[in-house]
Amino acid sequence: MKIKVFFILLLSFVTALSFMGCEGEVGPQGIQGETGPPGPTGSSGNDGEDGQNGAENCLECHGNNQLITAKIFQWENSIHNLGGTYERNISRCAGCHTSQGFLDRIATGGMEASETVAEPLPINCYTCHSIHQTYTQEDWALTQSDPVTIWLTDQTADLGNANQCINCHQPRIPGDGIPATDATGDYTITSTRYGPHHGAQGTMFLGQGIAGAYEIGEGYSNSLHTTLLADNACVTCHMAPLMDGRAAGGHTFRIATEEGDLNFNGCAECHTEEEAETIVTNTQAEISTKLETLAGLLRGIGILNPDADRSVPGTYTTVQVGCYYNYIFIVEDQSLGVHNAKYTRTLLDNSIAALQ
Ligand code: HEC
Ligand code: HEC
Ligand code: HEC
Ligand code: HEC
Ligand code: HEC
Ligand code: HEC
Known part of the structure; x- marks a missing residue:
C-alpha cells in the first residue's frame, strides 16, 4: 500500500516537472492485458447462390x-x-x-x-x-444469335438460328469497292480476285436491296424462301434431319452428300421430294445456262479470265465492272438459284441485257 502511494506521489511530481518545461524520456511500453470474454453471437448471413458446377x-x-x-x-x-x-x-x-x-x-x-x-x-x-x-x-x-450487320450494305439481318451462319457466310468488302448503279464513266479494278469472297450465300439468301449486288435495271424481288424461311434459313435445309447415316444433314451442315445426292428432308414441309427434285434440276439448269451466257459476254470484254473465274485487272466501264461483280457473286453463292431463284434470275437477265 505504502509503495502504491509513493508511486502516485512520484507520478504527480514527474507530471509537475513536465509542466515546468523540462520533458523526461518516454517510459517503456506496458505489458498487454488479458483477452476479454467472447462477444454475443451475430445475426445469420444471407443465403449463398446456388452452386453451378454440380456433377x-x-x-x-x-x-x-x-x-x-x-x-x-x-x-x-x-x-x-x-x-x-x-x-x-x-x-x-x-x-x-x-x-x-x-x-x-x-x-x-x-x-x-x-x-x-x-x-x-x-x-x-x-x-x-x-x-x-x-x-x-x-x-x-x-x-451469335443476335441480328447480323451485313458489311457490304451496313444493314441488319435477322435469320434466327442462321444468324450464326451469316456472320461468316457473307462477303467482305472488296478492296476495289462495288460500283453504284447510278454511277457512269470508267471504273478500275486492280485485283485478279475482284468480287465477293467465298461465302456469298448469306447475302444471296437475303437478296434485294441488302445483298450489295449491282442491281442494274428493274424487276427485282426475292424468292418466297427469303420470307417463309426467315426464322431459321440456312439451318432448315443444311441441318435438316440426317440422310444415310451422316452423309448429309444435321451437324454435317451438308445439303448434298459427297456423291452430290441432295437431302430433301428439309424441304418436306413445302415441297414433296419429287417436286423438289424437279424444281432444283430445272432451276439449276436455267441458271447455269444464263451464267454461261454472261460469262461469254464478260470474256469478250476481257474482264473475265478465259481460264478461270478470275478478273483481269484494268479499266472498264462502270456497267461492265458491276455485271462482272454479279457474275462472281452468283458463282460464289454455289446454289445455282436454289437460295433465291427470283433474285438470281433477275440479276442475270438484267446483267446480260446491259452488256448486249
Ligand atoms: C451443355 C453441355 C455441357 C455441359 C453442361 C458440360 N459440358 Fe463439358 N463439354 C461439352 C462439349 C460440347 C465439349 C466438347 C466436346 C469436344 O469437342 O470433344 C465438352 C468438353 C469437355 C471436356 C474435354 C476437354 C475440353 O475442355 O474440351 C471436359 C474434361 C469436360 N467437358 C468436363 C465437363 C465438366 C466437369 C462439366 C461439369 C462441371 C461439364 N463438362 C459440363 C459440353 C458440356
Ligand atoms: C457451325 C455452327 C455449329 C457447330 C460447329 C456446332 N453446332 Fe450444334 N447447333 C448449331 C445450330 C445452329 C443448332 C440449332 C439447330 C436447329 O435449330 O435445328 C445446333 C444444335 C445443337 C444441339 C441441340 C441443342 C438444343 O438446344 O437442344 C446440340 C446438342 C448441339 N448442337 C451440339 C453440338 C456439338 C456437340 C458440336 C460439336 C461437335 C456442335 N453442336 C457444333 C450450330 C453448330
Ligand atoms: C466461323 C465462321 C463460320 C460459321 C459460324 C459457319 N460457317 Fe460454314 N463455313 C465457313 C468456312 C470458313 C467454310 C469453308 C471451310 C473450309 O473449306 O475449310 C465453311 C463451309 C461451309 C459449307 C461447305 C461449303 C462447301 O464449299 O462445300 C457449308 C454447307 C456451310 N459452311 C454451312 C454453314 C451453316 C449452315 C452454318 C450455320 C449453321 C455455318 N456454315 C456457319 C465458315 C463458317
Ligand atoms: C467474312 C468471313 C470470311 C473471311 C474474313 C475470310 N473468309 Fe475465306 N471463306 C469464308 C467462307 C464462308 C468460305 C466457304 C464458302 C463456300 O465454300 O462457299 C470461305 C472459303 C475460303 C477458301 C476455300 C475456297 C475454295 O474454293 O475451296 C479459301 C482458300 C479462303 N476462304 C481463303 C481466305 C483467306 C486467305 C482469307 C483472308 C485473306 C479469308 N478467306 C477470309 C469466309 C471468310
Ligand atoms: C431452301 C433450302 C436452302 C436454304 C434455306 C439454304 N441453302 Fe444453301 N444450298 C441449298 C442447295 C439445294 C444447295 C446446292 C447444293 C448442290 O447443288 O450441290 C446449296 C448450296 C450451298 C452451299 C455450297 C456448298 C454445297 O453444299 O453445295 C453453301 C456453302 C450453302 N448452300 C450455304 C448456305 C447458307 C450459309 C445458307 C443461309 C444463308 C443457306 N445455304 C441456305 C439449299 C439451301
Ligand atoms: C417453308 C416452305 C419451303 C421450304 C422448307 C422449301 N421451299 Fe422451296 N420454295 C417454296 C416456295 C413457296 C417456292 C415458290 C415460290 C416462289 O419463290 O416463287 C419455292 C421455290 C423453290 C425453288 C425455285 C423455283 C424457281 O425456279 O423459281 C427451288 C429450286 C426450291 N424451292 C427448292 C427447295 C429445296 C431443294 C428445298 C429443301 C432443301 C426447299 N425448296 C425448301 C417454299 C419452300
Whole structure:
C-alpha cells in the first residue's frame, strides 16, 4: 500500500516537472492485458447462390446418352472440319476460318480477329455453342444469335438460328469497292480476285436491296424462301434431319452428300421430294445456262479470265465492272438459284441485257 502511494506521489511530481518545461524520456511500453470474454453471437448471413458446377449438370451432357458423341460424329464429316482452311490464321482471315478468331471477332465486334491465331482450330462445338460458360444446358446457346450487320450494305439481318451462319457466310468488302448503279464513266479494278469472297450465300439468301449486288435495271424481288424461311434459313435445309447415316444433314451442315445426292428432308414441309427434285434440276439448269451466257459476254470484254473465274485487272466501264461483280457473286453463292431463284434470275437477265 505504502509503495502504491509513493508511486502516485512520484507520478504527480514527474507530471509537475513536465509542466515546468523540462520533458523526461518516454517510459517503456506496458505489458498487454488479458483477452476479454467472447462477444454475443451475430445475426445469420444471407443465403449463398446456388452452386453451378454440380456433377449432375455435367452428366446431362457428358452422361451415357452419347449426345455429344453423335454430334461430333456428324461434324467430323462437315467441310467445317474437313475443309482445311483453318490454317488461314492471320487476323484478316482468322475471324471466319478459325474457331478462336471467330470468338475474338464477335467479342470485339470488329471485322477481323485482333491477331494471328497461334494454335488455329477449325470451326467446332466451341465456335457455335457457349460451351462451359455456365456448365448448364444453357451452354447450348449459340455464340451469335443476335441480328447480323451485313458489311457490304451496313444493314441488319435477322435469320434466327442462321444468324450464326451469316456472320461468316457473307462477303467482305472488296478492296476495289462495288460500283453504284447510278454511277457512269470508267471504273478500275486492280485485283485478279475482284468480287465477293467465298461465302456469298448469306447475302444471296437475303437478296434485294441488302445483298450489295449491282442491281442494274428493274424487276427485282426475292424468292418466297427469303420470307417463309426467315426464322431459321440456312439451318432448315443444311441441318435438316440426317440422310444415310451422316452423309448429309444435321451437324454435317451438308445439303448434298459427297456423291452430290441432295437431302430433301428439309424441304418436306413445302415441297414433296419429287417436286423438289424437279424444281432444283430445272432451276439449276436455267441458271447455269444464263451464267454461261454472261460469262461469254464478260470474256469478250476481257474482264473475265478465259481460264478461270478470275478478273483481269484494268479499266472498264462502270456497267461492265458491276455485271462482272454479279457474275462472281452468283458463282460464289454455289446454289445455282436454289437460295433465291427470283433474285438470281433477275440479276442475270438484267446483267446480260446491259452488256448486249
Ligand atoms: C451443355 C453441355 C455441357 C455441359 C453442361 C458440360 N459440358 Fe463439358 N463439354 C461439352 C462439349 C460440347 C465439349 C466438347 C466436346 C469436344 O469437342 O470433344 C465438352 C468438353 C469437355 C471436356 C474435354 C476437354 C475440353 O475442355 O474440351 C471436359 C474434361 C469436360 N467437358 C468436363 C465437363 C465438366 C466437369 C462439366 C461439369 C462441371 C461439364 N463438362 C459440363 C459440353 C458440356
Ligand atoms: C466461323 C465462321 C463460320 C460459321 C459460324 C459457319 N460457317 Fe460454314 N463455313 C465457313 C468456312 C470458313 C467454310 C469453308 C471451310 C473450309 O473449306 O475449310 C465453311 C463451309 C461451309 C459449307 C461447305 C461449303 C462447301 O464449299 O462445300 C457449308 C454447307 C456451310 N459452311 C454451312 C454453314 C451453316 C449452315 C452454318 C450455320 C449453321 C455455318 N456454315 C456457319 C465458315 C463458317
Ligand atoms: C467474312 C468471313 C470470311 C473471311 C474474313 C475470310 N473468309 Fe475465306 N471463306 C469464308 C467462307 C464462308 C468460305 C466457304 C464458302 C463456300 O465454300 O462457299 C470461305 C472459303 C475460303 C477458301 C476455300 C475456297 C475454295 O474454293 O475451296 C479459301 C482458300 C479462303 N476462304 C481463303 C481466305 C483467306 C486467305 C482469307 C483472308 C485473306 C479469308 N478467306 C477470309 C469466309 C471468310
Ligand atoms: C457451325 C455452327 C455449329 C457447330 C460447329 C456446332 N453446332 Fe450444334 N447447333 C448449331 C445450330 C445452329 C443448332 C440449332 C439447330 C436447329 O435449330 O435445328 C445446333 C444444335 C445443337 C444441339 C441441340 C441443342 C438444343 O438446344 O437442344 C446440340 C446438342 C448441339 N448442337 C451440339 C453440338 C456439338 C456437340 C458440336 C460439336 C461437335 C456442335 N453442336 C457444333 C450450330 C453448330
Ligand atoms: C431452301 C433450302 C436452302 C436454304 C434455306 C439454304 N441453302 Fe444453301 N444450298 C441449298 C442447295 C439445294 C444447295 C446446292 C447444293 C448442290 O447443288 O450441290 C446449296 C448450296 C450451298 C452451299 C455450297 C456448298 C454445297 O453444299 O453445295 C453453301 C456453302 C450453302 N448452300 C450455304 C448456305 C447458307 C450459309 C445458307 C443461309 C444463308 C443457306 N445455304 C441456305 C439449299 C439451301
Ligand atoms: C417453308 C416452305 C419451303 C421450304 C422448307 C422449301 N421451299 Fe422451296 N420454295 C417454296 C416456295 C413457296 C417456292 C415458290 C415460290 C416462289 O419463290 O416463287 C419455292 C421455290 C423453290 C425453288 C425455285 C423455283 C424457281 O425456279 O423459281 C427451288 C429450286 C426450291 N424451292 C427448292 C427447295 C429445296 C431443294 C428445298 C429443301 C432443301 C426447299 N425448296 C425448301 C417454299 C419452300
